[in-house]
Amino acid sequence: MTMNTWQFLISAWTWNPGVLAAGAAALAGYVAAFRDRRRIGWLLAALGVFFFVLLSPLNALADGYLFSAHMAQHILLLLVAPALALLSLPRDFSLPKFLRPLANPCVGWASGVGAMWFWHAPALCNAAVASKPVYAVQTVSLLALGTMFWWQTLAPREAQRISPLAGVLYLFTACTACSVLGIILTFSPVTVCASYLHPTDRLGLLGLIREDWGMNLERDQQIGGLLMWVPMCLLYLSAIFAQFARWYGATPAPVQPVLKEKIS
Amino acid sequence: MNGDTITLAPGVGAGARILSDAKREHYRLAWLSTVDHKRIGILYMLTALVFFVIGGIEAIFIRIQLAVPNNTFLHPDTYNQIFTMHGTTMIFLVAMPVLFGFVNYILPLQIGARDMAFPRLNAFSFWLVPLGGILLHFSVLSGGGAPAVGWFAYAPLSETPYSSQNNVDYWALALFVLGIGSVGTAINIIATVVSLRAPGMTMRRLPLFTWINFINAFIVVAALPVLNAGLVMLLIDRRLDAHFFLPLAGNGGGSPVLWQHIFWAFGHPEVYILALPAFGMLSEIIPVFSRKPIFGYEFVAASSVAIALLSFGVWAHHMFTVGMGRTADLFFAISSMLIAIPTGVKVLNWTATMIGGRLRLQTPMLFCIAALIQFTCAGLTGISHAMPALDWQTKNSYFLVAHFHFVAVGMIVFVILAGVQYWFPKMSGRMLSERLGKWSFWLMVIGFNMTFVIQHFLGYAGMPRRVYTYPDLPGWTWMNLVSSFGAVFMTAASLVLVYNIVLSLFRGKPAGDNPWNAWTLEWATTSPPPTENFHELPPICSRRPLWDVANPDRPDEVVGAVDEPIRLPDKNKTSILVFIFSEIGFFGVLILAYLYFNARPQPGPGPQELNLFKTAIFSVCLFASSLTIWRAEVSERRSQKGAMAAWLAATVVLGGIFIGGQGMEYYDLFRSGVNVSTNLFATTFFTLTGFHGLHVCMGLIALLIMLGLTLAGDFQRHHSTALTAVGYYWHFVDAVWVAVLTVVYILPHLR
Known part of the structure; x- marks a missing residue:
């Protein structure tokens, strides 16, 4: 049984009730908890990313077929969804007291970078592919650690964030630390995640992936590493720009007419 | 607006206490023992000038050899040596020292500091430059002649079986020493900007030259250790019979491609290490000679950080021809094209600064305008190298030689010359001659474009780079001859410049404190500045404190709060x-x-x-x-x-x-x-x-x-x-x- 790319893109959606329920619960919780719902659009965007990662064909590919698809999921869950979710919080939100120790720059940095390194240790990477519960734990942990990472720069109130220049350093070093892992994955002569070596072809996709798309094992891992290296760095870079905008924008930007000086 | 000037306690510059002041000022010791940032800055520049003469003569030899086909002026091996020494000298012994010299001299003045954070470290970093230069050139006496492996020293050519003489060891040691000096300077720059700013000089009010060199120091600190790690691995290969970069027959050999990765992981940021200080100078000179504040200060500042970050993620575009595979090529093509964006933003900022300004077309500005145009050309050819398919065709041709000389000479050298014209009055107290300056400018523009524009076409006509001679093919001969003639004009321009400097030192018009009506703090003190730099500072509330002083009725908008306190973290930490x-x-x-x-x-x-x-x-x-x-x-x-x-x-x-x-x-x-x-x-x-x-x-x-x-x-x-x-x-x-x-x-x- 083989299918072409379009058939795959149409048919490979899953309706995982757990994921849908979690998404609905998040939305309901938001509506219930906050009276000021002007920023709900950000939450909907976050949920969109969340559903896309876990229900779309991307998930089917990551489920044993392609390391690079797994990496795309990883990046979206760690860096994109939590950031959007934090942006959805009303601007007067404060953390419950028991969570405050987590809002520490060192903890935040370590959770963002650690989540990347930890889940790519060969044993853990394989476990997450082989076992559904581990996969669920991975997903939840990525979202949680990503939230802790972004809290330092995207917290709702200025007082909860680190200073902009410290934020630049925070993001710069995080970017470097993740790039190093990306470099290792890209140029590693050995397979990092052995589970992807011999996929069980449950959906009959292997022909499509290997033949039509030309994705062999080396190329798959290379793309995975490069995704972590280049596009992820661009995400950090965008965040760094946001820090600069915040820094220079701290007072109203001077609007000046063109100054012309008489040469004395 | 706070009208009080900041009066500084009468003090002395940081100096060794071992000698009395009189002894320290004795002519035999004054320059050798100095720890004053201004003197060290000038020492850097003079050292760079010496090596510029050496590297320039090497360039002339190269162009003489290539002027006509099948030339026997240089032996092939001699050509390789001169070619290697030209590249290494110009990058490590000319461009970096002269730029560090400018930073050393100007940066502490711009932030109202008395000296660099660590004056002795500063002197140490400087003296490593002559040491490195001597080590490199000492290789000539080592028996096998100068290194002949290119400034990139690709393995396995640089390994013992193929370069068995000591010359590559000297090359590696010299670069290692220079790398340590550069890191020392960069640490000093960062500590100075972080810890020694004058009251009122918040990080948001930094002049762009200072800001960009501050960011640049981070690139130096991150990139040079990568080269140093590669160099020690190369030395371990060569002296201790290891084989990091040497493939062996059968299993267990090292990887020559790893050397390329390490070298370019340093080498590409290095391009920006040289370019960013030049960007900083452009950002100072263009506004002053357009009589307008810089257009989009924030964008110039933030795009520098983008360049710093991206520069570390694009090195592999130097290696498209190595065969890394289509996937890697694709990603690096994209990231390489992206780095054009922040650079393009800067070019737009400078151009927009000039639009509607009252341009004063004096020599510094002329050099800046030429640099801007030539840099735009260099950027366009640069983008073409970001496309692997095109890169495969042009990478090893003269097209690439033309591209990087457009960056290194057309932009960086031109801006350095602008900087010399602009800051010479501050350093010497005398103006350079405008007439001679314009002579050297036009000779330089003609010579540079004659030499390098035609090399693009030579490359498209198929002439490979790094060759010591070529056959008499249609078109190649006259194009090479034109290129070599251009070098004559460039030599003339350099001689006029040196003559101008010597003449002006003795007979130049006195400059006064602020000959260009500029706005940053280095112009708030005498020319040349006293040892302690400032007796008093104007109030600093904006990015152009001297504009505010000169135009009290229409000062710049205050950046931040008027009496914003500044945080100065401890310099040791x-x-x-x-x-x-x-x-x-x-x-x-x-x-x-x-x-x-x-x-x-x-x-x-x-x-x-x-x-x-x-x-x-x-x-x-x-x-x-x-x-x-x-x-x-x-x-x-x-x-x-x-x-x-x-x-x-x-x-x-x-x-x-x-x-x-x-x-x-x-x-x-x-x-x-x-x-x-x-x-x-x-x-x-x-x-x-x-x-x-x-x-x-x-x-x-x-x-x-x-x-x-x-x-x-x-x-x-x-x-x-x-x-x-x-x-x-x-x-x-x-x-x-x-x-x-x-x-x-x-x-x-x-x-």
Whole structure:
């Protein structure tokens, strides 16, 4: 049984009730908890990313077929969804007291970078592919650690964030630390995640992936590493720009007419 | 607006107290012993000038050899040597020193500081430049002539079987020394900007030259250690018979491509290390000569950071022709194109600054405008190299030579010449001659474009680069001749410039404090500035304090609050943190090399030779020493001299035990016949742990100095952050060991 790319893109959606329920619960919780719902659009965007990662064909590919698809999921869950979710919080939100120790720059940095390194240790990477519960734990942990990472720069109130220049350093070093892992994955002569070596072809996709798309094992891992290296760095870079905008924008930007000086 | 000027206490520049002032000012010592940032800046520039003459003569030899086909003016091997020396000299001994010279001179003045943060480190960094230059040129006397491996020294050509003379060793040592000096300067720049700004000079009010060089210093600190790691690996290959970069017949050989990765991981940021200071100068000179504030200060500032970040992610575009595979090519093509965006933003900012301005077309501005146009051309050809398919065709042709000379000469050298014209009055107190300046400008523009525009076409006509001669093919001959004639004009331009400088030093018009009506603080003091730089400073509320002084009725909008307090972190802690950052780069490369070569078990000895249990015991000692040094710091804060000395001594003992343990481990390995050249496992193992051990030893020396000072009662008289700084370093050495222990000793057990 083989299918072409379009058939795959149409048919490979899953309706995982757990994921849908979690998404609905998040939305309901938001509506219930906050009276000021002007920023709900950000939450909907976050949920969109969340559903896309876990229900779309991307998930089917990551489920044993392609390391690079797994990496795309990883990046979206760690860096994109939590950031959007934090942006959805009303601007007067404060953390419950028991969570405050987590809002520490060192903890935040370590959770963002650690989540990347930890889940790519060969044993853990394989476990997450082989076992559904581990996969669920991975997903939840990525979202949680990503939230802790972004809290330092995207917290709702200025007082909860680190200073902009410290934020630049925070993001710069995080970017470097993740790039190093990306470099290792890209140029590693050995397979990092052995589970992807011999996929069980449950959906009959292997022909499509290997033949039509030309994705062999080396190329798959290379793309995975490069995704972590280049596009992820661009995400950090965008965040760094946001820090600069915040820094220079701290007072109203001077609007000046063109100054012309008489040469004395 | 706060109208009070800031009066500084009458002080002296940071100077050695060993000599009396009169002795220090004696002509034989004044320049040799100086720690004054202005004199060191000028020394940097003069050194660069000397090497510029040498590198320039080499360039002329190259162009004479290539002027006509089948030329026998130079022997092929001599050509290779001159070609290597030209590249190495121009990059490491001309461009970097002259730019560091400008930064050294101008940056402390722009932020209203009295000197750099560490004047002696500054002098040390400078004197490493002549040392490196002498080492490099000493290779000529070493028997085999100068190195002939190109400034990129690609392996395996640079390895012993193919370059058996000592010259490549001298080359590597020279670059290593220069790299250390550059890192020292960069640390100094960062510490100066962070810790020595004048009251009111908040980070948001920094002049762009200062801001961009501040960012640039981070690139230096991150990129040079990568080169240094590569150089020590090359030296270990050459002197200790290892083979990091030398493929062997059969299994177990090293990887020449790894050298390229390491070299370009440094080499591409290096392009920006040279370009960013030039961007900084453009951002100062263009507004002054357009009589307008810079357009989009924030964009110029932030795009510099984008360049700094992106520059580390695009090196592999130098390696499209190596064959990294389509996937890697694709990603690097995209990231390489992206870096054009922040650079393009800057070009737009400078152009928009000129639009609607009242342009004063004096020599500095002329050089800037030419640089801007030529840099735009260089950018366009640069983008074409970001496309792998096109790059394969043009990479090894004269098209690429034209491209990077458009960047290095068309932009960087032109801007440096603009900077010379612009800041010479400040440095000497006399104006350069406008007439001679315009002569050198036009000669330079004609000569440069004659030499290099035509090389684009030569490249498209198929002339390969790095060749010592060429056959008489249609079109090649006259194009090469034109190119060589251009070099004559450029030589003339340089001679006019030198003549102009010498003449103006003696007969130039007195400059006064602010000959260009500029706005940054270096123009608020006399020309040349006194040793202590400023007697008083104007109030600093905006990015153009001197504009505000000259136009009290329409000052610039205040940036931030009027009396915004500035935070000045301690310079000792800042500098050691930056140093640690650079060391992470060094160890990062060594650890990556270890991982790369040991991902598959090597034939011969492997991690199974190591005794995890014994190492764990010694490691515990090292980790415990982090605790003892922390206790020593606590005792220092509580002024308990005895406890502090005891904790420091404990730290030294624990560190000593660790070194002893490592020595035992080495001894056991040597006895079982494993040494650094046995196989790649042994090479990477000894390199990584050896350099870590070396750092522990350095830490021990620092600790012993601290112990001596403690016993002498130094810390009791005044509290100092020195111990904290040493403590940071010591914790870092421990942290590196955590990584080494994990990678080398524990990881193999998890497989």
